[in-house]
Amino acid sequence: MRAALVPLVFALGCDTDFERMIHQPRYRAYQATPAFEDGMVMRTPPPGAIARSRSAGPPLVQTGKDEHGDAQRIPVTVTRELVLRGQDRFAVFCTPCHGPLGDGKSEVARRMTLRPPPSLLDPRIRGMAPGTIFRTIGEGYGLMRSYAAQLPPSDRWAVVAYLRALQLSQGVKLSELPPETREEAKRWLQ
Numbered sequence: 001m002r003a004a005l006v007p008l009v010f011a012l013g014c015d016t017d018f019e020r021m022i023h024q025p026r027y028r029a030y031q032a033t034p035a036f037e038d039g040m041v042m043r044t045p046p047p048g049a050i051a052r053s054r055s056a057g058p059p060l061v062q063t064g065k066d067e068h069g070d071a072q073r074i075p076v077t078v079t080r081e082l083v084l085r086g087q088d089r090f091a092v093f094c095t096p097c098h099g100p101l102g103d104g105k106s107e108v109a110r111r112m113t114l115r116p117p118p119s120l121l122d123p124r125i126r127g128m129a130p131g132t133i134f135r136t137i138g139e140g141y142g143l144m145r146s147y148a149a150q151l152p153p154s155d156r157w158a159v160v161a162y163l164r165a166l167q168l169s170q171g172v173k174l175s176e177l178p179p180e181t182r183e184e185a186k187r188w189l190q
């Protein structure tokens with residue numbers, strides 16, 4: 001029955017020209033054209049043009065690596081804005097698996113019993129160089145996929161900066177807080 005339907009669909013297709021997008025006048029790559037002075041269809045990008053897939057910035061910011069390996073410091077200026085951007089991106093792309101506090105408590109973790117997303121507050125991950133976390137986000141790690149397509153390098157650094165703030169905020173000692181924050185925290189703890 002299905003085999004008999006297929007030619008019927010094709011026959012209908014011919015009458016109602018479904019291919020009009022394919023059969024329109026257009027040039028193909030590498031063809032000649034009188035439209036431009038050099039007679040070529042393909043245009044040379046203007047000097048200084050950067051491919052959309054490669055945003056501008058020094059190699060250290062793009063790759064998270066220096067001559068010794070993974071960057072030991074965040075190579076962009078950490079501002080409040082950057083951390084807030086990181087918080088926003090973390091909420092969208094990391095929270096579903098690593099949990100809002102980064103402690104690995106999430107619905108996904110609950111169901112991924114074999115190898116759940118780890119707590120990002122784990123001493124081993126706290127001790128990771130910023131460049132290593134940047135690389136983990138960009139390349140993925142084990143079961144975790146790459147988030148390079150969703151997070152350009154600038155956003156990856158923002159997430160790294162926020163994760164640092166999150167790690168600092170979780171399990172901080174009362175005595176380590178600045179005085180005003182300490183007073184506020186004491187009120188919360190009562």
Ligand code: HEC
Nearest residue numbers: 093094097115116117118125133136137141142143144147
């Ligand atoms: C779909 C679930 C999922 C999402 C979303 C996710 N991760 Fe992961 N992540 C995992 C899993 C699972 C592992 C452990 C992988 C393994 O051991 O094979 C992991 C591991 C890690 C590690 C530890 C790597 C190591 O060397 O041990 C870091 C750091 C990390 N993730 C950070 C992030 C950050 C930052 C984001 C957001 C940009 C994120 N993850 C988003 C599932 C996820």
